[in-house]
Amino acid sequence: MKENDVIVIGGGLAGIFAAITAARRGRQVLLVTKGVGAIAIGGGTIDMLGYDASGVPVRCPWEAMTHLESAHPYTLLGRETVAQASQAFLSLCAEAGYPYMGTLQENQWIPTALGRVKPSCLVPLTMNAAHLKAADEVAVVAVDGLKDYSGKIIADGLAQCPGYRKKYSIVTLKTGIEDGRDLTALDVARWLDTEKGQAACFDQLSRSVRPGGVILVPPVLGTRPDYELFHKIEQATQCHVLETVGLPPAVTGYRLRKLLVKSMTQLKVRMIEQSNVLRATITNGRCCEIVTGNLDRERSYRAQSFILATGGLFGGGLQAAPGQVRENIFNLPVQVPAETDQWSQEHLFFTSGQPFGKFGVKVDDKMRPVDDAGNVLLENVFVAGKTLAGYDYCSEKSGNGVALATAYRAGLEA
Amino acid sequence: MEKTTVVIVGGGATGVGILRDLSMRGVAAILLEQRDLAYGASSRFHGLLHSGGRYAVKDPESARECAEENTILRRIGRHCVEETEGYFVRLPEDDPAYEPKWVEGCQKAGIPIVKLELAEAHRLEPHLTKRAEAVYRVPDAAVDGFRLCRQNVLSAKKYGGRVLTYTEVTGIEQKNNQVEGVRIRNTITGELDLIHCSVVINAAGSWVGKVAELAGISINVIPDKGTLIAFNHRFTDRIVNRLRPPANGDIFVPHGSVTLLGTTSSPALKPDDFTPATQEVLELIGAGKALFEELPQFRLLRAYTGTRPLYCADPTADGREISRNFVTLDHSGEGLRGFVSIVGGKLTTYRLMAEKISDLVCRQLAVDASCRTAEEALVEDVSPELMKSAKQFFPSFGIDLAASRLGPDFAAAVERVQTNPQKRELVCECELVTLAEVETVAADASTFSMSDIRRRTRMGMGTCQGTYCGLRGVGMMVDNDLAKGTAPAELLREFLESRWNGIRPIIWGHQMREVELTRGIYEAGLNIDGAVPDERE
Numbered sequence: 044m045k046e047n048d049v050i051v052i053g054g055g056l057a058g059i060f061a062a063i064t065a066a067r068r069g070r071q072v073l074l075v076t077k078g079v080g081a082i083a084i085g086g087g088t089i090d091m092l093g094y095d096a097s098g099v100p101v102r103c104p105w106e107a108m109t110h111l112e113s114a115h116p117y118t119l120l121g122r123e124t125v126a127q128a129s130q131a132f133l134s135l136c137a138e139a140g141y142p143y144m145g146t147l148q149e150n151q152w153i154p155t156a157l158g159r160v161k162p163s164c165l166v167p168l169t170m171n172a173a174h175l176k177a178a179d180e181v182a183v184v185a186v187d188g189l190k191d192y193s194g195k196i197i198a199d200g201l202a203q204c205p206g207y208r209k210k211y212s213i214v215t216l217k218t219g220i221e222d223g224r225d226l227t228a229l230d231v232a233r234w235l236d237t238e239k240g241q242a243a244c245f246d247q248l249s250r251s252v253r254p255g256g257v258i259l260v261p262p263v264l265g266t267r268p269d270y271e272l273f274h275k276i277e278q279a280t281q282c283h284v285l286e287t288v289g290l291p292p293a294v295t296g297y298r299l300r301k302l303l304v305k306s307m308t309q310l311k312v313r314m315i316e317q318s319n320v321l322r323a324t325i326t327n328g329r330c331c332e333i334v335t336g337n338l339d340r341e342r343s344y345r346a347q348s349f350i351l352a353t354g355g356l357f358g359g360g361l362q363a364a365p366g367q368v369r370e371n372i373f374n375l376p377v378q379v380p381a382e383t384d385q386w387s388q389e390h391l392f393f394t395s396g397q398p399f400g401k402f403g404v405k406v407d408d409k410m411r412p413v414d415d416a417g418n419v420l421l422e423n424v425f426v427a428g429k430t431l432a433g434y435d436y437c438s439e440k441s442g443n444g445v446a447l448a449t450a451y452r453a454g455l456e457a
Numbered sequence: 458m459e460k461t462t463v464v465i466v467g468g469g470a471t472g473v474g475i476l477r478d479l480s481m482r483g484v485a486a487i488l489l490e491q492r493d494l495a496y497g498a499s500s501r502f503h504g505l506l507h508s509g510g511r512y513a514v515k516d517p518e519s520a521r522e523c524a525e526e527n528t529i530l531r532r533i534g535r536h537c538v539e540e541t542e543g544y545f546v547r548l549p550e551d552d553p554a555y556e557p558k559w560v561e562g563c564q565k566a567g568i569p570i571v572k573l574e575l576a577e578a579h580r581l582e583p584h585l586t587k588r589a590e591a592v593y594r595v596p597d598a599a600v601d602g603f604r605l606c607r608q609n610v611l612s613a614k615k616y617g618g619r620v621l622t623y624t625e626v627t628g629i630e631q632k633n634n635q636v637e638g639v640r641i642r643n644t645i646t647g648e649l650d651l652i653h654c655s656v657v658i659n660a661a662g663s664w665v666g667k668v669a670e671l672a673g674i675s676i677n678v679i680p681d682k683g684t685l686i687a688f689n690h691r692f693t694d695r696i697v698n699r700l701r702p703p704a705n706g707d708i709f710v711p712h713g714s715v716t717l718l719g720t721t722s723s724p725a726l727k728p729d730d731f732t733p734a735t736q737e738v739l740e741l742i743g744a745g746k747a748l749f750e751e752l753p754q755f756r757l758l759r760a761y762t763g764t765r766p767l768y769c770a771d772p773t774a775d776g777r778e779i780s781r782n783f784v785t786l787d788h789s790g791e792g793l794r795g796f797v798s799i800v801g802g803k804l805t806t807y808r809l810m811a812e813k814i815s816d817l818v819c820r821q822l823a824v825d826a827s828c829r830t831a832e833e834a835l836v837e838d839v840s841p842e843l844m845k846s847a848k849q850f851f852p853s854f855g856i857d858l859a860a861s862r863l864g865p866d867f868a869a870a871v872e873r874v875q876t877n878p879q880k881r882e883l884v885c886e887c888e889l890v891t892l893a894e895v896e897t898v899a900a901d902a903s904t905f906s907m908s909d910i911r912r913r914t915r916m917g918m919g920t921c922q923g924t925y926c927g928l929r930g931v932g933m934m935v936d937n938d939l940a941k942g943t944a945p946a947e948l949l950r951e952f953l954e955s956r957w958n959g960i961r962p963i964i965w966g967h968q969m970r971e972v973e974l975t976r977g978i979y980e981a982g983l984n985i986d987g988a989v990p991d992e993r994e
Contacts, residue, residue, distance in 0.1 A: 193932030
């Protein structure tokens with residue numbers, strides 16, 4: 044059996060970025076993943092910190108990070124690590140030919156399919172919010188048959204946001220994609236990958252939108268992580284074009300995943316997909332192997348260190364039962380109130396977040412799991428992403444940011 | 458200012474049943490409902506149309522009433538009732554001596570029961586516990602409370618009956634000990650008004666005491682809280698009851714693609730004490746797994762709570778006709794003529810209750826007309842011609858469901874699809890609700906919110922609990938100019954929050970994942986409610 048330096052469990056943003064970080068240090072890395080992670084649900088934007096604990100919008104994440112609770116992963120890491128992780132991510136994307144824009148000094152308010160703007164930090168160039176802010180007239184493009192995307196929701200919603208009371212018009216694009224099933228953003232993006240689709244799209248847009256304006260489109264500007272189509276469409280329309288954040292499947296997230304997986308492969312990280320990790324073997328406070336159980340038989344994989352990035356309650360890294368939550372592979376402690384009634388707030392959407400949103404594994408500053416008293420439980424296991432305790436990414440808008448920063452640290456330590 | 462003969466307070470099954478009954482007898486009537494139809498116990502129950510078996514031993518009169526009304530409702534309410542039939546199952550821990558008493562009670566009440574071979578019982582319901590010692594088949598059925606109320610109203614409207622929803626009663630006007638009218642308030646616009654009438658029927662269910670208070674009359678009604686849970690599977694095709702004296706958590710009812718389990722019982726703090734607790738959910742699962750052992754592994758969808766109006770009679774009061782099941786109260790003995798109340802009862806016997814109180818009111822009004830509600834169907838079947846033409850345009854899998862849900866409005870939905878075939882798209886994939894159907898309901902003058910649409914179409918009531926159809930629903934509201942100035946994100950937030958009350962007590966297992974998906978999409982991804990920096994800062 045071939046021994047690896049590092050085994051990463053989990054193929055979401057945290058897992059892949061941890062694998063890349065470790066591989067760049069010259070470590071030999073194996074990534075084992077059950078699914079494809081949630082990158083394509085979040086839309087591929089790197090939200091760092093959008094709101095403070097009382098729901099007040101954050102202008103400068105770099106500054107706001109100093110006010111977070113002591114249990115927050117950013118506090119454990121220190122904001123310098125967050126900055127290094129951001130830099131590493133930006134360089135990676137730039138090297139791969141799909142640069143992201145943004146800095147920790149300032150949030151960018153990007154438009155969403157609900158007719159809202161949301162604070163994000165690092166975004167693809169197709170989401171340059173400054174253009175929207177500066178525009179007087181905005182053309183909102185909807186796609187005929189794309190039922191999870193309403194131009195009128197966006198136009199009506201934005202018109203009611205302070206600072207976005209502009210003149211909105213709606214343009215409906217006809218794709219002519221053969222009917223038969225419901226259209227998704229991914230279908231439209233694939234159509235726009237083709238020359239025929241591009242020609243039809245540019246033709247319709249340039250006939251209905253005046254040059255010099257701003258066009259909001261669904262996240263459909265091609266499936267490839269490059270800006271070829273983006274530049275073409277801006278040229279054809281002579282407008283600034285912005286992709287909004289939409290419902291899954293999110294093509295912008297799909298592009299980011301493609302880019303990351305490609306970078307990872309170039310760094311010689313091996314990936315085993317559709318693999319279910321059942322348990323880990325622990326001796327003397329160290330993990331020596333993990334065991335997978337798939338359709339055929341159980342297999343063991345050994346390594347010097349392990350990175351746990353299996354996600355939280357959504358991703359499957361944590362599982363909830365009445366009165367208890369468990370971490371599935373290492374059986375790490377997850378503290379929760381015994382009364383399930385105390386897990387949540389009266390409202391589903393709550394400015395200070397949900398108690399259950401913060402459930403997870405506690406770690407030290409190196410991302411190693413600790414017990415209540417702060418003692419390290421496993422010397423060579425490092426935890427990254429939503430498996431961690433201490434942050435509700437939904438309310439504070441920090442999901443991919445915490446994933447990147449904790450994965451970066453885990454990748455450096457492992 | 459309006460004028461009518463009778464004002465009915467309460468838009469539950471009893472109230473709408475009375476409206477229909479009086480309207481068919483030619484008595485002018487207006488029904489007032491503080492929220493939407495069926496807001497109270499008429500939708501917050503297990504949706505079981507009793508065969509009467511549950512009451513066969515302890516309450517033979519109720520059992521007989523249920524048996525008769527069950528037969529009538531299958532006939533007149535065909536589109537609200539699913540004829541599932543039911544089981545009564547005796548387990549080893551249940552008293553065997555109860556069985557012969559129950560069989561005898563059923564026979565006396567006229568409930569047709571059939572004892573099944575256990576092998577046959579398990580062949581029909583494979584998930585049922587193999588520990589069963591005796592299984593009987595009874596004519597239980599599943600009934601949709603929302604639709605039943607709606608279709609009673611549709612029927613009443615044909616005879617001139619009128620309904621004001623989102624209208625609360627703020628006062629009962631009286632002169633010389635006689636009711637003269639009702640003061641009302643539109644809960645959406647805040648507008649006040651007065652309706653002149655000579656009779657007020659208080660059919661407010663758990664709120665019956667509050668309405669009586671407005672007339673200075675005291676009715677001793679104690680609301681009792683009952684919680685139920687919905688599973689995301691139709692793991693039984695039949696209603697399943699325990700063959701033992703009625704207790705908590707021993708009724709399973711399949712509805713569409715889900716199965717309901719009820720019910721708990723505890724004192725309610727107020728008539729709309731509608732917040733289910735995890736403890737109640739665990740109690741139900743604990744009791745229910747005796748009949749279905751795999752129950753703890755099944756995915757929960759939500760929990761919900763209603764209140765039963767329990768009536769405590771004052772034995773010294775007079776002027777009442779007492780049934781074991783429900784009570785009609787004529788308050789003229791307490792010094793107010795033209796004010797009557799109806800309390801207690803169950804949904805299965807709503808029509809009979811309406812008949813009894815309508816008889817009473819007609820006697821007071823000297824109207825000589827008899828009840829015809831058992832003779833005529835609530836809504837006519839959609840004509841074969843319309844079904845045929847609908848089949849050319851509607852998605853075939855949703856057509857019967859849509860016809861049943863919409864009744865007389867189905868023609869309008871078909872027309873929408875004919876005009877624009879794209880309207881056949883599904884808004885709600887879980888419950889197979891098309892855009893045409895949602896738009897038809899949305900265009901109705903009595904639709905005010907996404908939740909109103911949900912109750913009429915079942916949009917958002919299935920597996921995803923609104924996660925996917927929510928945004929589409931909002932798009933449809935906005936496209937049809939129904940948003941009335943409310944921001945789209947706010948419409949969606951309200952819709953998803955309205956489902957949260959029932960999901961909150963069951964957030965574990967798969968339902969926790971679903972909640973995190975919903976939050977991930979709408980809160981983290983689309984920023985449904987986060988503040989936007991104010992420009993003036």
